[in-house]
Amino acid sequence: MQYNDYRFLGFTVFSNGLLAYYPQLKITNSELILIIQLELFAQKGNKFPSNEQMAANTNFSATEIASIIQQLIDKNDLTIDQVTDEKGRIGNYYNLDRLYSKLDDLLEKNVATPKSGEETTNTTSEIDNSPLNQLMRQFEIEFGRYLSPIEREEISAWLNVDHYDPEIIKLALREAVLSQAYSLKYVDRVLLNWQRHNLKTPSEVQKFLQRNR
Missing domain, CATH: 1.10.10.630 (DnaD domain-like)
Known part of the structure; x- marks a missing residue:
């Protein structure tokens, strides 16, 4: 395949902050792979991919995918929410907002520098x-x-x-x-x-x- 062929497959936008700090968020390697898959499908317009669809993109079985999803839900990193479309039909979608809120807190403590005009008074900072x-x-x-x-x-x-x-x-x-x-x-x-x-x-x-x- 040529580079343009890979471009045709598309690219997934993913947070470098999450890649760098996911161990501190207690995210396992298998959970990170699942999160990447959720982002991949969501950015293509599918916010509730099936376990079989995600298994096809990974080395996990559909049963293992279901187990990893439950792990993330149990840790309060992932929720399954409902949405109503224009025709009144109710559907589900995976929501990673809680995970990214945790990441925001972690990055604020570990990466953020003082804003212009602010004085740093904490020696540890x-x-x-x-x-x-x-x-x-x-x-x-x-x-x-x-x-x-x-x-x-x-x-x-x-x-x-x-x-x-x-x-x-x-x-x-x-x-x-x-x-x-x-x-x-x-x-x-x-x-x-x-x-x-x-x-x-x-x-x-x-x-x-x-x-x-």
Whole structure:
């Protein structure tokens, strides 16, 4: 198949925040796969796909799909609500609002930074929003997974040993994402390449990228 053939199949919009933080929401891998399927069908206009339809897209049986759905309902992450159409017919649909409300609360505590004009008075918040922690969270969101301890040490070394500007590291991360290379090795190669070109500020990097696009 060519890329355009895949485009014909369509794309599903999904929250990077949920991919990065689903373990903290106590979502299992199998539950995440089901949530992705629910989003896939909903974004195609089918808000109440059958267990058989979802099983056909996964390695689960229809019985396993039913069990996973019940798990999400029991954890108050998923509800089955009713809607009445224009002809007065009553139908069901899967509702993930409660899960996304939990995600909102989690992201507010772990990712949100102070808004412009606001002063940070909580010492813990200041620590949480240090350049290192902000970088780690951004990597986790872009990579869609938790960083390993070794990866966290490498990012720390970029700041404290190599003394890279945090904004330059973010630019290198963006280059990795654009190349669909979700690894710190790729980011490190980008940083070393910029270092060889004696690029020391974000503006110098951006000018370099503009010249070489």
